[in-house]
Amino acid sequence: MKNPIVEIYRFYAEGFRSMKLGKTLWLIIAIKLSIMFFVLKLFFFPNILNSKFDTPEEKAEYVGNELIKRK
Amino acid sequence: METMDYSLIDWSRAQFALTAIYHWLFVPLTLGLSVIMSIMESIYYKTGDPEWKRITKFWMTLFGVNFAIGVATGIILEFEFGTNWSNYSWFVGDIFGAPLAIEGVMAFFMESTFIAVMFFGWNKVSKGFHLASTWLTTLGATLSALWILVANAWMQFPDGMKFNPDTVRNEMADFWAVALSPVAVSKFIHTVTSSWMVGAAFVIGVSAWYLLKKREQQLAYKSIRIAAVFGLVATIIVSVTGDSSAYEVAQKQPMKLAAMEGLYNGSTGAGLVGIGILNPAKESYADKEETFLAKFEIPKMLSMLAYRDPIAFVPGINDIMKGGYDAKDAWGKPVRVLSADERIMSGKIAIQALASYKTAKAAGQDSFALKSKEVLEAHYSNFGYGFIQDKNDLVPNVPLVFYSFRIMVVFGLFFLAFFIYILVAGKRGWLEQKWLLKLSIATIPIAYITSQCGWIVAEVGRQPWVIQDIMPTFAAVSHIDTSSVQITFFLFAILFTILLIAEIGIMMKQIKKGPGH
Numbered sequence: 001m002k003n004p005i006v007e008i009y010r011f012y013a014e015g016f017r018s019m020k021l022g023k024t025l026w027l028i029i030a031i032k033l034s035i036m037f038f039v040l041k042l043f044f045f046p047n048i049l050n051s052k053f054d055t056p057e058e059k060a061e062y063v064g065n066e067l068i069k070r071k
Numbered sequence: 072m073e074t075m076d077y078s079l080i081d082w083s084r085a086q087f088a089l090t091a092i093y094h095w096l097f098v099p100l101t102l103g104l105s106v107i108m109s110i111m112e113s114i115y116y117k118t119g120d121p122e123w124k125r126i127t128k129f130w131m132t133l134f135g136v137n138f139a140i141g142v143a144t145g146i147i148l149e150f151e152f153g154t155n156w157s158n159y160s161w162f163v164g165d166i167f168g169a170p171l172a173i174e175g176v177m178a179f180f181m182e183s184t185f186i187a188v189m190f191f192g193w194n195k196v197s198k199g200f201h202l203a204s205t206w207l208t209t210l211g212a213t214l215s216a217l218w219i220l221v222a223n224a225w226m227q228f229p230d231g232m233k234f235n236p237d238t239v240r241n242e243m244a245d246f247w248a249v250a251l252s253p254v255a256v257s258k259f260i261h262t263v264t265s266s267w268m269v270g271a272a273f274v275i276g277v278s279a280w281y282l283l284k285k286r287e288q289q290l291a292y293k294s295i296r297i298a299a300v301f302g303l304v305a306t307i308i309v310s311v312t313g314d315s316s317a318y319e320v321a322q323k324q325p326m327k328l329a330a331m332e333g334l335y336n337g338s339t340g341a342g343l344v345g346i347g348i349l350n351p352a353k354e355s356y357a358d359k360e361e362t363f364l365a366k367f368e369i370p371k372m373l374s375m376l377a378y379r380d381p382i383a384f385v386p387g388i389n390d391i392m393k394g395g396y397d398a399k400d401a402w403g404k405p406v407r408v409l410s411a412d413e414r415i416m417s418g419k420i421a422i423q424a425l426a427s428y429k430t431a432k433a434a435g436q437d438s439f440a441l442k443s444k445e446v447l448e449a450h451y452s453n454f455g456y457g458f459i460q461d462k463n464d465l466v467p468n469v470p471l472v473f474y475s476f477r478i479m480v481v482f483g484l485f486f487l488a489f490f491i492y493i494l495v496a497g498k499r500g501w502l503e504q505k506w507l508l509k510l511s512i513a514t515i516p517i518a519y520i521t522s523q524c525g526w527i528v529a530e531v532g533r534q535p536w537v538i539q540d541i542m543p544t545f546a547a548v549s550h551i552d553t554s555s556v557q558i559t560f561f562l563f564a565i566l567f568t569i570l571l572i573a574e575i576g577i578m579m580k581q582i583k584k585g586p587g588h
Contacts (some may be wrong), residue, residue, distance in 0.1 A: 015191025015564050021132065021581065022190065025139035030572060033143060035566060040150065044559045047153035049161060055239065063161040064239040068426040068460065071545055 082556040083548050088370040088530075089148050089560065092523060093567045097141025097574075102216060102263055103305075104134045105209035107203075110297055116202045124255050125289050128193070129586035130274065131205075135190060136581060140574040144541060145219075147563070155556060159537050159547035161507045162578050164240035166249060167222050174218035177572035193345015216266075217259050225530070226538050228323045228401060235449055236428045236444060241541075254319050258529075261312035264305045265522055268486055271302025271545055272518035277582055279511035287585050296497055303490035309483060314376060316365025320532075321377035321385070323401040324539060326465065327532035329555060330472040335362050337387035337396075343372035346477065349470050355578045356466050388466055409453075414540075418457025421450035455536060458546045467534040475527040480562050482521040489514060 019026070049059045106132040115123035149171070152160045160167075188196060188204035195263035196204070216286030221554045225231075231248030232241040243249060247541060275298045278291035328334075333349055336342065352359075371381040378385070386408070390396055394410030409417065432441035459465060493511070496502045535543040 002264065009196060011191060012187065014195075015187065018191075021577075024577065025135065029139055029142060030569075031138075032570065036143065036146060036150075038145070040559070040562070044562070045150035045154040046553070048157035048551065050153070059161055060237070060239045060379070063158050064236075064429055066158050066550070067162075067239070067546055068422060068429070071460075 078083050078205075079551070079553040079556065080544050080548050082553055082560060083151075084544060084561065085126040086155065086556055087151055087558045089563055090144075090151065090568070091526070091530075093571070094141070094144045094148065094565075095523060095526060096519065096571070097144060098139055098216065099266035099269035099519070100137045100273055101134070101212050103136065104130060105205075105212050105266065106267060107274055107298060107301055107382075109205050109209045109272050110133055110301065111294075112205050113204050114297075116198055122289060122293070125586050126293055127583045129290065131189065132241055132581055132586075133277070133365070133578060136577050138186070140577075141339035141568055144567075144570075154551070156537070156547050157549040159542060162240060162542060162547070163226075163538065164238070164242055166225055166243050168242055168245075169243065169482060170218040170222040170249075172223075174215050177211060177218070181214065182208055184577055185211060196256065203447065212357060213263060216263055218271055219260055221250050221252075221255045222259045223529075224252055225249050225437075226536075228252055228254040229538050229541055230317070230401075234447075234454075236425055236447060237432070239425075241538075245552075249516070251316075252541055257312050257319055258314040261309060261316050261451065262525075263455060265525060267305035268302055268309060269491065269518040269522055271298040271305060272514045274298035274484070275302070276512045276515035279508040280582065281585075283505070283508045290586060292502070295493060295502065299497065301491040302486065303494065306483065306487045310487070312517035313480075317376060318538055320340075322399070324533060325386050325398075326388065326391050327467065327472070328377060329386065329391060329468045330467045330532050331476045332385075333362050333469055333473045334373070334385065334387040335389050335392040337349075337385050339374065339384045340371045340382045340434070341373040341377075341444065342368035342370045343376065344368050347471060347473070351470075356392060378467075385517070392462065392465070411459075411465055413454040414453045415459050417453035418459070419456060420457075421447055421454045422457040424450065435531070454542060455543050455546065457543045458543050461534070463536050464543070464545075466533050472528055472532045475531070476525040479521055479524040479528060482484075482517055482524075485517070486521070488491040488513070501575045543549070548586060 011016060016022075019062045049062065084444075111123060111127040111130065114120075115127055150199065168183040173247050185204040185207040188201065189208050192201050192204060229241070230252050231243060231245035234240075234246045235242050249255070274294050278294045278330055281287040281291040317328070320331070324520070329337070332341075332344055333347060344363075344369045347368075348364040350361050352360045355363055373385050375381045384396065384398075386396060388397065391408070392411045394408045394413060396408050398408050400406045424443045428440050428443035429448060431437070431443055482578060489510075492507075493502075494505060496504070501507065532540060535545065537544055537547040
């Protein structure tokens with residue numbers, strides 16, 4: 001009896017191996033995601049609230065004050 | 072007291088707009104082309120004709136190119152929420168988060184699972200399973216769009232939530248009021264079917280190029296036939312949902328409707344401006360300059376479309392600013408409309424009540440906190456007005472909204488005529504007329520322009536609000552360095568340009584290469 005996990009693995013492995021244009025597209029996806037997550041997210045897009053505060057109460061206090069005091 | 076640098080707001084908005092516009096270059100083609108290739112594969116499944124398999128695989132390849140380049144470009148918008156719009160992100164709480172989380176799970180499980188079967192599964196799974204996977208990929212993409220549009224619709228018509236002053240968050244009180252709000256329903260159908268039009272225009276345009284080059288004529292004729300019928304059906308649905316969308320705008324966002332129409336002074340039996348040239352000298356609602364240099368108006372039509380009554384009163388920008396007229400609120404309850412000054416005052420009371428509530432809670436004065444909370448709840452519908460410094464900020468960019476709306480409608484009518492003519496031309500053997508083929512190729516960028524104009528109307532038209540009446544951009548933006556937003560704006564511009572060049576290059580190469588045999 002065939003193991004379904006092995007079958008699924010083979011399905012994907014053969015699919016990836018037989019790709020032509022797909023290889024270029026996957027390369028573009030990999031480069032794009034790397035830039036997004038390892039450059040943009042890491043160095044340019046910190047989550048402001050998560051980076052400043054640990055608890056939901058602290059975040060609520062900060063945003064509440066932001067809204068009350070913003071002019 | 073915290074003073075906000077206005078250039079920070081402008082740069083943050085510009086960055087978000089750039090990202091959203093770029094993301095929206097890919098989404099409509101994904102939504103439209105996925106249905107077309109699913110229909111084509113269904114024909115192959117039914118007829119067993121290998122030509123339909125070849126045709127399906129060709130359009131599936133182009134779908135794959137678009138999908139690969141476009142995938143995850145929307146994630147950048149989520150980065151921006153956390154960095155540039157942190158006040159907003161916290162304030163909207165689970166209402167915005169829940170639809171986005173559902174979207175993430177659906178997109179991941181449906182699209183990524185079935186897209187693999189779609190591309191790798193030819194000759195490995197049964198024809199029926201493959202067809203089901205193709206349709207499920209299409210369904211996954213469409214459901215992803217549904218949840219994003221539900222979240223967007225809530226920002227235009229915030230309903231089904233209750234503000235909690237302890238957490239400073241809007242908390243979901245009624246999921247179905249959020250998911251099935253009339254704004255969400257009409258927005259979803261209108262946006263998805265308009266994307267079908269983009270897909271249809273793309274297929275016809277590429278097929279026309281083959282006919283011009285006298286290549287792949289069987290593929291081109293068959294593809295055009297499918298795309299023209301599909302495009303025509305989509306255009307008819309778009310027309311109907313466009314009307315219902317505008318109706319919802321009239322009930323829920325009257326200022327947006329006034330901007331769409333360049334309507335400063337409202338009237339009963341208001342006419343619809345078919346074509347008009349705005350007077351560039353008019354810079355503010357408060358000045359006395361004429362609104363139009365020239366216009367062609369259809370009498371009573373605006374009242375009819377906005378309120379289903381040819382003599383209904385349609386408020387203009389000046390009326391909305393002055394208030395004092397009778398109307399129905401967003402939930403259909405009769406009200407006397409408050410002036411902008413009254414709403415600003417009410418908003419300031421709401422913000423002050425929030426401050427008093429927090430102080431009272433911290434001091435353990437529960438009865439005073441309770442009173443403050445009652446005041447906050449009574450004025451919460453105007454909360455965002457409390458941040459407004461200049462009443463002019465309540466009026467969106469009228470020329471941009473007015474012209475974008477007309478471009479969208481005029482091109483929409485063009486597409487109606489175009490798809491009908493293509494169908495007739497196909498039946499009568501006129502498809503090889505050179506002017507028609509060249510026009511068909513030109514409809515590809517026209518479709519994108521039309522689609523983008525729709526979003527400009529929706530998003531610029533609701534300014535200054537990120538959440539209608541509750542939160543303006545001024546309050547939503549994070550207090551960060553403007554320079555950091557400027558840097559990332561240009562980084563995105565470079566990254567997006569490179570990706571777009573890559574997509575167009577790969578797409579053109581695949582089209583020139585053709586489907587092969």
